[in-house]
Amino acid sequence: MSPGDTTAPAAHGSTAAAMSGRAWGPLRREWTKLLFQRRSYLIWGGAFIVPILMALAFYLTGDETSGGPVFMERITSNGMFVALGSLTVLIPFLLPMAAAMVGGYMIAGEAELGTLRIVLLRPTRRGAFLLAKWATAMIYLAVGFGLMLAGGLIAGGLFFGLHPMVTLSGSTVGVWHGLGLILLCCLYALAAMACIVSMALFFSTLTDSSLTALIATIVVFIVITVLIQFEYFDWLRPWVFPQYLVEYINLFRDPIYWRPVLKGLGVFALWSSSTTLAAYLVFRRKDVLS
Secondary structure (H helix, E strand, O other): OOOOOOOOOOOOOOOHHHHOOHHHHHHHHHHHHHHOOHHHHHHHHHHHHHHHHHHHHHHHHOOOOOOOOOOHHHHHHOOOHHHHHHHHHHOOOHHHHHHHHHHHHHHHHHHHHOHHHHHHOOOOOHHHHHHHHHHHHHHHHHHHHHHHHHHHHHHHHHHOOOOOEEOOOOOEEOHHHHHHHHHHHHHHHHHHHHHHHHHHHHHHHHOOOHHHHHHHHHHHHHHHHHHOOOHHHOOOHHHOHHHHOOHHHHHHOOOOOHHHHHHHHHHHHHHHHHHHHHHHHHHOOOOOOO
16 A cells, blocks of 8 residues: 555455445345245236226226225215225225235245245344345335325326315315325325234244245234124224224314324334234244254
């Protein structure tokens, strides 16, 4: 090194360039894995096409559903409600199924393929590895929600037009205001799906079968959903996340009824954090190297 050169020599085996973005490395690798799976595009394609098919069905039949799911009866008068109608139809089962599928695959799927042992033979912090899996699953679902919203707005605008929205309280909000409320509804639903992802991730650490993790998650979700339908289990309702799945409808009241929305978000945070912690406690002791 010349006397005028002030550049410090790179440490053996490491350079500044290699260190940059290090924290995003596991997340980037997990995301790349999902992009090479056909199921990703099937689920994303379904999320995009369902609102289009729904709008097309309403357009061809001229049907105005009454007494059905909220927002469905307003689709033919305003295409802005197509995305909301799709969310209302998908959130009871199909969205939880997709969340359980991706969450259950994250650990058990790698164990099935034999890649989990290879990955963890390297110096890998299991907590960071598990968190990267969880974050990737949530980004995956966020893309699905974005495609559902895009499909709903495209089909709604094409068949019925995008107009100011009438809230559940009878007031009217502009198109951009309504779009903001729809986006908040999608974010609320995404927070609800975090509970499913975390629960599936937990079961994924208990088994080497992604199908078993998927089934266990859906069974628990269905059992809780059924139990809270009975008056005997009224005491359970405030503490389980399925009770709050559709509380996003309160965002369409004027003024917004925040109390059930915030309570739902609190329950979602409690469930997702506790089950993710349980997944970590199991995974950090899991023998995957033998």
